[in-house]
Amino acid sequence: MTDLDIAAPLAAALEAKGFDSLTPVQRAVLAAEAAGRDVLVSAQTGSGKTVAFGLAMAPEILGGAGRLEAAAAPLALAIAPTRELALQVARELGWLYGEAGALIATCVGGMDYRNERRALERGAHVVVGTPGRLRDHIERGDLNLSALRACVLDEADEMLDLGFREDLEFILEAAPRGRRTLMFSATVPAGIATLAKTFQRDALRIETAGEARQHADIAYRAVTVAPRDREPAIFNLLRYYEAPAAIVFCKTRANVNHLLARMGNRNFQVVALSGELSQQERTHALQALRDGRARVCIATDVAARGIDLPGLDLVIHADLPTNSETLLHRSGRTGRAGGKGVSALIVTPGDFRKAQRLLQGAQVEADWGDAPSADAVNARDDARIMEHPALAEAAGDEAALSATLLERFGAERVAAAFVRLWRGERSAPEELSGTRPPAPTAPRDRPAFGExxxxxxxxxxxxxxxxxxxxxxxxxxxxxxxxxxxxxxxxxxxxxxxxxxxxxxxxxxxxxxxxxxxxxxLEGEPVLDRDARAPGQRPAQRPAPLSGPRPGAAAAPRPGRAGPPGGDRDGESRPRPAPDGEAAARRPRTAPAEGPAPPRPRAAKPRDGEAARGPKGARPFDKPGPKPRPKPDGKPGKPKG
Structure with a gap:
């Protein structure tokens, strides 16, 4: 790290934290060509992005000083999609800027609004928050961005997916135009590119190693099971790997609650994360995982974004993700910071093709095979018993009691008791049905198409x-x-x-x-001998219907603002559906006027033949059809003929 220009307080913090070298994304943002410029960085989750943008914005925060003076207004702002990720970013920046005396304030949904306002009034140098809550503070005059020198958008693609475009535009428009804007995103879809062109100046594009390469420390397994063996396969995977911490992903909170009850009955140390939990309950669940009181977390996609747990060596996809990006985000919870991990997909016969598409789109290869059987789990347990650290230690204060046990019960009974105690602390492995799911059928040869x-x-x-x-x-x-x-x-x-x-x-x-x-x-046939996509590009997600806005178009304004001082405004607080099927109710900012609420305007129902047409959807191939015959009550009837 001696060849890089790192401020002395930050270099001391890195050394105290045990950093011997920097990751590729951290070195890239410190390169000479990136100094003082806006940057658009695409890097995988778990690649050290938080430390990267913390180092990148040091010149704007420190201004060459070794220690910061009291700040009248924040100097830097970091925006994250979810409360967990925002709190994690605040913790990382806290130790990174600890030597410089920086005050870090957080503004996230679900936390006490008054405490956040007092933290801002004390003079925070860096503010970290979620888009909705940050906008609340700005509109109420609690957050002053007039002195802002640097603004970071972390996981920008996730914020757009969660529908925060309007809030992000509001925040960036409220910030000074001379600020430095750093955008970090796992991918750069059209929406991110549009946002970058609007709010960045001459941005430097930084791309680190591809997704598949960055997931080289993650072993992907596709576990084929019969439908009746889905849950037993999950239990056996957890028992087979015995990871210090594991996370099981489900699509909906109902699935989370169901699996939580089943695993609790089987003596698993398990907690759950979903949108229905309060912030305090979520914090307690995460702390239980960090303390070792729980070893398994069952979560939805939104609730688990931004989780960084030590020893998280196993990720299980109980429900397959909706797209390849989500697969990479889920799997990126393990194999972080040079560690090793396993990402296992539970695949039933009906999910074969979907699993293949997901893996192909993510550009990762998986080992296909059966779920661990009860015999395989027991064999793993026997091997762990033989390697138990307690057996390698010499007798200490317990030597006298050990001799008494051996004399009274004999070595064989003492050893048997040790094995029973070992197995009694763990859930018994599940017996699978043994029914192998049928292999996917080979695609049929399509006959010649003809002229x-x-x-x-x-x-x-x-x-x-x-x-x-x-x-x-x-x-x-x-x-x-x-x-x-x-x-x-x-x-x-x-x-x-x-x-x-x-x-x-x-x-x-x-x-x-x-x-x-x-x-x-066309006249003749097109040239089709080149690859359908650019090198390294993954297949895009399915586009929105053409009856809505085209990709990259500005989002339509919401019908109203919301959020009382204690409101929850992060990734799970919006009335729109979240990727895992969750949505949390929001309360209006102002009290409704007396009297009944006015009826909500309803969109005009499309006429026959116009369901898939956009607002200007006149097509040259349409044929004029008969007009509907009016009924006596004025309602349209069926066409003649």
Whole structure:
């Protein structure tokens, strides 16, 4: 680290913490070309991003001084998507800037608003918080950003996924224009790129090693089980690995509660994390894991974001994630800071293809196999007994009692009692049904397509286009069946579609068939001998329906603001659905006016044939149809004919 320009107080803190070297992302933000510039960094969770941006913004916070003076207003702001991640960031910055005398304040949902306001009034140098609560403090005048020199957006992609675009734009617009903005994100989708162009100046793009390479310390296992063996397989995996700490991911809080009850009955030391818990309950659960009082955490995706637990060596996906990004985020809870870990996916026959797509999209390879059997778990237990540290130690104060036990009961009975006590502390392994799920069927060879015409569509991977999403749109636009559509080849900026010659006449030379999407007829066949995506790029997530905003478009304003002083405004507090199916109720900021509330305006119901069309969705392939015949009461009736 001697070749890098690190402020003396921070270098002393790193040395006291035992840092011998820096991670690639930490070295990248300290490079000469990044000094004083806005940066857009893509790096995997667990790669040392918190220390990285703590080191990067040191010149703005310290200003060359060895120790900070009292601050009238915050000098730096760090924004995180969830309360756990925000509190973790505050802890990391606390020891990193401890030698410099920096005061760190937190503003997160679920905590006492008055305590946060008093911390801000005492003069915090750095403020860490979630977008909603930070906006509350700014609107109430408690958080003054006039002296802000640096602003960090941690896990920016997750904040956009959770719907915080409006809050982020409000916060960044309230900050001085001359500030330095650092954005850290696991991926850089169109929304992040748009946000960066709007609020960053001449930003330096920093990309660290790819996701698959950064997950080299994680061993992926795909465990194939019969549907009836899902839960027994989870129990046996936990018993087989006996990790100091493990996390089991479920889709919904109902699944979390169900699995919590089942595991509690089997003598597992287990806690749960879900959106229905208060902040105090969540804090107690995490502390139990850190203290060793609990060894297993069952959690939803939103509740577990930002968790960094020592000794977390095992991640189990009880429910498969919705996309490859979530798979990487889940698995990134283990294998951190050079440690080793295992990420196990529970795969039933109906989930084979989905699991394969997830692994392929994440660019990781998994070992496919069966769940550990009861015999395999018992064999692991026997091996651990033989390696127990107590057996390697010489007798001490207990020597006299040991001799008495041997004399009275004999060595064989004493050893048997030791084995029974060992096994009695653990859940008995589960007997699996032994029914092997059938292997996935091989894809059938598709017959020759015949004479065809090729078209190009003006969307590609950059627009999050996918073949399975485009197929119904094409069929609807030309009023054809899917059998008339051959190959669909998605490229970086466009897509090529093969249409049967007889059906191609319905499209003519092409035209606009969705708002912002054009279809053009080609002469001959397109060049298809190049890869469908850029090197290292993972397949994009499924795009939003074309009837809504196009990717990258600004989000529509919410109908109202919310949040009393004690309100919960982080990743699980919004009325919109979270990725794991959770949503928490919010209270209005102001009391409602007396009298009944005005009715909520309802969107006009689309006419027949317009369900998939955008607001400007006139299509050249549409045929005029009969108008609905009005009924006597004024309601539209069925079309004639």
């Amino acid at each position: 065809s015409v090729w078209f190009s569509i003006s969307v590609g991977h950059e627009d999050r286009a996918e073949a399975r999403w485009l197929l119904p749109k094409i069929c609807e636009a030309g009023e054809i069946t899917k059998d008339a559509v051959g190959a669909i080849r998605v490229r970086q900026k466009e897509t090529f579609v093969q249409i049967a010659k007889d059906a191609a006449e319905k499209f003519g030379t092409g035209g606009e068939f969705e708002d912002g999407m054009r279809m053009s007829r």
